[in-house]
Amino acid sequence: MKTLREVLGVITDGVQVAVKKVDFSYGATHVLIDIDLAITQGDFLAIIGPNGSGKSTLLKIILGLLPVQQGNVILFGQELARFSQWSKIGYVPQKAAHSGAFFPASAAEVVSMGLLSTKKFPKFLGRQDKESVESALERVNMEAFKTRRIGELSGGQQQRVFIARAIVNEPEILFLDEPTAGVDAETQQRFYDMLDMLNKDHNITIVMVTHDVGVVTKHVNKVACLNQRLVFHGTHDEFCSSAVVQDILKGEHHLVCHRH
Template identity: 65%
Template sequence: MSDYHPYPLVYVQGVNFAYGTTLVLSEISLEISKGDFLAIIGPNGSGKTTLIKIILGILRPDSGQIKLFGQDVGSFSKWEKLGYVPQKASQIDSLFPVSVREVVAMGLLSGKRFPRLITRADEKAIDEALELVDMGKFKTRRIGELSGGQQQRIFIARAIVNKPDILFLDEPTTGVDAATQTRFYDLLGSLNQVQKITIVLITHDIGVVSKYVNKVACLNQKLIFHGNHEEFCRSSVVEDFLRGEQHLLCHRH
């Protein structure tokens, strides 16, 4: 991961998207810079997941421009620079016959011909990723045997095994208890502050993430707000939109 980028890691300009006749995103423009910890908040159906999928090239916008690391998303090829933990990634059947090591190894195949042999360097990267999420001792365990919180850590290890510059997570703590949730966000805070990974997080846990984020995007088809945490706390537009929940994200624990 290089320390300097003369351009935003993610540049979104004038993006519109609809499913059929249903408008999902309207004129969305934002930038994500190196080192950001961005929380994307908004009600269900507000377009948060759709926006992430457009940034990642999974969906194509009806209009607008996306650039990743200064390059148009249509011609971008260095996908190992981006990690992604999708919604409900950790709901794995207990009998699913795949080991933790194999799940993390899948992250190494991004942009590469499949299948290929796992090298000694790959094994080292797998071990390092598992240690970063404090799951090294589970390497040979079957993924389905782990708790939901443990599985989610494994999916983060898979997403960071290539040492990405930026990590996207879509509601990663759904279905886990409060203590697990807090430990999980501590992990993300460490990845952001110590490993210098830029974090983009879709969340409903606005109170819990308040001490970690430095940027907030408030979305409901349109971008209601995008700016730093302090500006968010002073915004009357956000106060009206969140109807009293603004203080949850403004209270630093």
């Protein structure tokens, strides 16, 4: 009998996530059609596409938060239904910062929640755990704010704390859903620099859903363009020479593909 890997034929070395022929509907609304996507170790992938094109839905399917209705999702070589090493995967959902804004917890406590989620009972935090929390806060440059209440931080600072929570288990891949929505341009720039650092220095694969097509210019090495179907998936350079993409982006094409 053929193994799942052979059947799918898409698993090559370094592929962390493989999405194969995935379709998804909310009731009668068909949202994703025939999605094939491979995410490789070390990638910094941007998933772009218009509002309502299915970006968040695709992320939630990969993360097991929505069912695989049709097709396959393979995580680290294992079918999603049998996958259990969730600490390898970090996730910052859309609008994480807003929902947490009034939560009466300190930055360090918010980050600890990321550790507790993978612990079995008893859920104590030991010295090692506290060090993990501090190191996650350091990596996002928020160690000075560890005792600060999350609600007292700016939107950009809150977003960093939510990233610290997502990386506290030292994941191999980090998914972010529109992390810079509502953040000013300068903060965005520092934010992308931080993601670059996580990607290059800490070897974390980054998958970011974004509206900010300008980010493609400087930071990412792969682009996936979604509009119900995956209309494009490839490297930054292929993206820039693709006719499909020129058509979709229209006036924005120059902006995206002109590297500074």
